[in-house]
Amino acid sequence: MKYLIINGSPRKKNTWNIVRQVEENLDGEFEEIHLIKHKIPMCNGCFKCFEKGESECPHFEYLNPIVEKIKECDGLIITSPVYALNVSGLLKNLFDHTAYIYHRPQFFDKKALIVVSTAGAGQKNVAKYMDETLRHWGFNKNYKLAFAFGDRENLEAKEISKINKTSQKFRNDVESKKLHGPKFMDLIFYNAWRALAQSDNPNRADQEYWENSDLANHEFAPIVKLNIIKRICGKIFFFMFKRMF
Ligand SMILES: Cc1cc2nc3c(=O)[nH]c(=O)nc-3n(C[C@H](O)[C@H](O)[C@H](O)COP(=O)(O)O)c2cc1C
Known part of the structure; x- marks a missing residue:
């Protein structure tokens, strides 16, 4: 290691x-x-x-x-x-x-x-x-x-x-090398930044990063497994932040 x-x-x-x-x-x-x-x-x-x-x-x-x-x-x-x-x-x-x-x-x-x-x-x-x-x-x-x-x-x-x-x-x-599921706070942080990068007036570098890495299309980084509850929460957090920004 x-x-x-x-x-x-x-x-x-x-x-x-x-x-x-x-x-x-x-x-x-x-x-x-x-x-x-x-x-x-x-x-x-x-x-x-x-x-x-x-x-x-x-x-x-x-x-x-x-x-x-x-x-x-x-x-x-x-x-x-x-x-x-x-x-x-x-x-x-x-x-x-x-x-x-x-x-x-x-x-x-x-x-x-x-x-x-x-x-x-x-x-x-x-x-x-x-x-x-x-x-x-x-x-x-x-x-x-x-x-x-x-x-x-x-x-x-x-x-x-x-x-x-x-x-x-x-x-x-x-x-x-086991990856832990995210805490709810991590889901909130992630989806706040994800929504900000897709707002009407994002930073160009943020927008490019989220789109090019394909993270923009996921409730959390796909290498980390999400259970169904967290997936739904991720969607809700993203929707809320998208409306806010
Ligand atoms: C500039 C400075 C500010 C510090 N502020 C604090 C503080 O706010 N509270 C505290 O308890 N100790 C404070 N200390 C003490 C250090 O946190 C403590 O001695 C620490 O273990 C030093 O670690 P080091 O040996 O890796 O430098 C301060 C020390 C310095 C030099």
Whole structure:
């Protein structure tokens, strides 16, 4: 299995200690992207990725290798320390640059392990925000490890045990290649973006993506099986959003 680690911490300390323990439980190749080293300029809000396509981003050369590596991996490990009750600026800058993927979800066969560390607060909300972002991107299933360390850097036995358990679940899931049915919220997100791409005034890049990938004709990505109830709900959500937009 190929695991890609995107490290949103500028250092290899508290958050990285968790990653090291995660790695003990996984079997495969690991590739590391330390965002601090990539020196991605700040998103300048030009809207080109949304309207014309991601290759028009002035920082495409920084972003494209990272997105391509996400496409190639079997499992993504994505990390952030809590900074001012949110993700680090490094990770937020990556999320800003890849916000077009909310509009054009694509990682339907991917699973992720989200790793967050904090001194005292915010870890659950930050892990939840990262989970939401990846789900908008199409990720099939995300696992979360979020810890408050106080002033201490070393892992305690109960933390190690939690890391081991969650990592093994993540590993089994990645290795099984089994795709889980979407949650109702995922169906809502998907059909909102699908309807937006077919509205009277869509972004050209969104419209092309949904039509060319044939996702426009499906209640959810066809590689993921939908039971009849979810299929009907998908149709209803799409109809509602189509009317709204
Ligand atoms: C700029 C900055 C902002 C931070 N903001 C918070 C915060 O809002 N809440 C908190 O509990 N800890 C906060 N911390 C502490 C870090 O989240 C915590 O020490 C974390 O484990 C650091 O991870 P690292 O070793 O990977 O850098 C902040 C630290 C820094 C440097």
